[in-house]
Amino acid sequence: MRVTTRTRYAIRALYDIAFHGRGQAVQAKEIADRETIPLRFLEQILQDLRRAGLIEARRVPRGGYALARSAGEITLADVLLAVRRPLEALLVVGGEA
Numbered sequence: 001m002r003v004t005t006r007t008r009y010a011i012r013a014l015y016d017i018a019f020h021g022r023g024q025a026v027q028a029k030e031i032a033d034r035e036t037i038p039l040r041f042l043e044q045i046l047q048d049l050r051r052a053g054l055i056e057a058r059r060v061p062r063g064g065y066a067l068a069r070s071a072g073e074i075t076l077a078d079v080l081l082a083v084r085r086p087l088e089a090l091l092v093v094g095g096e097a
Contacts, residue, residue, distance in 0.1 A: 004084070006045060006083050006084075007079065007083055009035070009041065009042065009045055010045050010048070010049060010079050010083045011076070011079055012037065013031050013035065013042060013045060013046065013049070014049065014054065014055070014067070014071075014074065014079065016031045016035055017065055017067055020034070021066050021067065023066065025058040025060065025062070025065060025066045026064045026066065027062070027063070027064035028042055028043055028046055028064065046065055049065075049079075049082050051082070052078065052081065052082030054067070054069075054074055054078055054082055055067055056068045
C-alpha cells in the first residue's frame with residue numbers, strides 16, 4: 001500500500017492534537033508550525049478528518065480542533081478512509097482506470 005503525503009500529514013496532525021491537546025482545542029496554525037505542514041494543506045486535511053468524525057472543531061475563544069473520541073479508538077483505517085480519495089481513482093490496472 002502506498003501512503004500518500006496527505007495520509008502522513010493526517011496521522012501527524014491527529015497525533016499532535018492528541019499529544020498537545022489533552023482534551024483541549026489545538027489551533028491549526030500551532031499544528032502546522034510544530035509538524036511543518038503547510039497551513040492551507042493542513043486545513044483541508046482537518047476538514048476531511050472532521051467530516052469523518054475523527055476530530056471536532058471548537059468555536060470558543062482560542063478555539064481549534066480536538067479529538068472527537070479517545071485516541072485509543074481511532075485506527076489507521078479510520079484515517080485512511082477519511083483522507084484517501086476514492087479507491088477507483090488510485091488503482092490503474094493494465095493502463096485502464
